[in-house]
Amino acid sequence: MTAEPRLVVVRPELGPARDRPEGAPNARFERKFVRRYEAEGLHVTEGCYRAALPLGWIDAAEAPTLDKLGELAAYHGEAPLGGGATRGELGPGGARVRDLAGDHSCGAALLGFGDDGAAYGCFVACKDERGSRCDGVEARLEGGVAPPPPSLPLQGLGAAVTHPRPTALGLALTLLALGALAIARRPLRRT
Numbered sequence: 001m002t003a004e005p006r007l008v009v010v011r012p013e014l015g016p017a018r019d020r021p022e023g024a025p026n027a028r029f030e031r032k033f034v035r036r037y038e039a040e041g042l043h044v045t046e047g048c049y050r051a052a053l054p055l056g057w058i059d060a061a062e063a064p065t066l067d068k069l070g071e072l073a074a075y076h077g078e079a080p081l082g083g084g085a086t087r088g089e090l091g092p093g094g095a096r097v098r099d100l101a102g103d104h105s106c107g108a109a110l111l112g113f114g115d116d117g118a119a120y121g122c123f124v125a126c127k128d129e130r131g132s133r134c135d136g137v138e139a140r141l142e143g144g145v146a147p148p149p150p151s152l153p154l155q156g157l158g159a160a161v162t163h164p165r166p167t168a169l170g171l172a173l174t175l176l177a178l179g180a181l182a183i184a185r186r187p188l189r190r191t
Contacts, residue, residue, distance in 0.1 A: 004114035005095065005144035007122040009046050010137065029121075034076050041129035044137060045077040048122040050114075056150035057119065058158040062111065066098040069109035069121045077125020079105035095141040100125070106134045112144035120144070 034047030049072070074081040080102040095112035107125035114120055122141060126134035150158065160167040 003143055003145070004050070004116065004118070005112035005120045005122075005141040007046060007048050007110065007124075007139065008142055009044070009124055009139045032120075036076070042133050043077065043079075043125075043127045043129075045073070045125045046123070046139070047072065047076055048120060051119045051121070053117055053119055053148055055154040056117075057113070057147040058150045058154055060158055060161060062096060065111055065119070065121060066096060066109045069111065069123050070098060070100050070107075072121075073100055073107045073109055073123035073125040074102075076123070077105070077107060077127055079107065079125050079127035081105055081107050081125060095144050097140070104128050104131070104134075106137065108139045110139060110141045112141040113147045115145045117148045119147070 029049045029051040032048040032050055034045065036043065036045045038044075049069075070081060073079075081100040082102055095110050097111075098109040100107040100109060105125065105127040107123060110122040110124075112120050112122075120141070122139070124137065124139040126137040128134045
């Protein structure tokens with residue numbers, strides 16, 4: 001049995017949850033759940049997705065992942081949410097959290113990792129039609145582990161993206177050396 005992070009949401013009592021409709025299937029990630037709670041103009045939507053990471057994880061993927069989770073929160077929560085500051089630690093048991101805010105709405109995008117080598121992206125969106133009752137909604141991921149280390153190809157890709165000039169120089173020198181070696185090793189023509 002694998003341990004996966006659990007989404008814990010502190011919210012007011014809002015009655016039974018309604019599952020949100022399934023979107024288009026996506027081969028890159030699996031939808032765990034998306035639920036919506038409603039009462040008296042207060043709407044709280046929470047959801048989690050799982051993505052297998054066969055090549056591991058690089059920190060450069062964190063920002064776009066949290067951006068996408070923020071978009072999912074805004075879409076499923078039907079709330080105008082924008083990204084804010086990122087907080088938290090990507091360490092043992094920790095998770096990255098990006099606070100989201102909008103007019104009469106707030107939320108969070110959360111990123112954690114399970115010991116099955118997968119990333120778990122969760123979100124919470126709160127929309128209050130009458131005021132600021134969303135201030136009492138809090139979310140966190142519990143039970144996560146450190147992210148899986150990146151594989152060698154992923155490390156190379158990460159280095160190429162973060163250091164493009166040295167990568168281009170190294171590639172050019174490698175091609176130059178291979179060309180010189182091919183010329184030097186070609187057979188001589190006999191006359």
